[in-house]
Amino acid sequence: MLPPVGRGFGLPNLRRNVCPHFYMTGSRGAIPIQAPHLLKALIRQDANISRCQLRGGVHLEQGYVNDVCLTPRFNQCVFYEDELTKG
Numbered sequence: 001m002l003p004p005v006g007r008g009f010g011l012p013n014l015r016r017n018v019c020p021h022f023y024m025t026g027s028r029g030a031i032p033i034q035a036p037h038l039l040k041a042l043i044r045q046d047a048n049i050s051r052c053q054l055r056g057g058v059h060l061e062q063g064y065v066n067d068v069c070l071t072p073r074f075n076q077c078v079f080y081e082d083e084l085t086k087g
C-alpha cells in the first residue's frame with residue numbers, strides 16, 4: 001500500500017519551521033497561514049497582529065516571533081511546552 005499523498009506538496013517541510021500555534025490577525029480578521037515563507041513579510045505590516053493560540057488576546061512581539069515562533073526553535077517556547085504537558 002502506498003502512503004496517502006498529503007495535500008499541499010512541499011508545505012510540510014516549511015511548516016515545521018513555524019509553530020502550529022502561531023497565527024495572525026489583520027484588519028479583516030484571522031489570516032490563514034498557507035505560505036509560511038510569506039509570514040515574515042506579513043508580520044512586518046503594522047496592520048497585522050501576531051498572536052498565539054495558547055495565549056488568548058496577547059499580541060506577540062515581533063522580535064519574539066522572529067526568534068521563536070517562526071523558527072524551528074518554537075518547541076523551546078515555554079508556552080509550547082505548556083501545551084504538551086496538558087496531555
Ligand code: SF4
Pocket residue numbers: 019020021022023051052053054055060068069074075077078079080
Ligand atoms: S508563543 Fe510559543 S506557543 Fe505561541 S506561537 Fe509562539 S512559539 Fe508557538
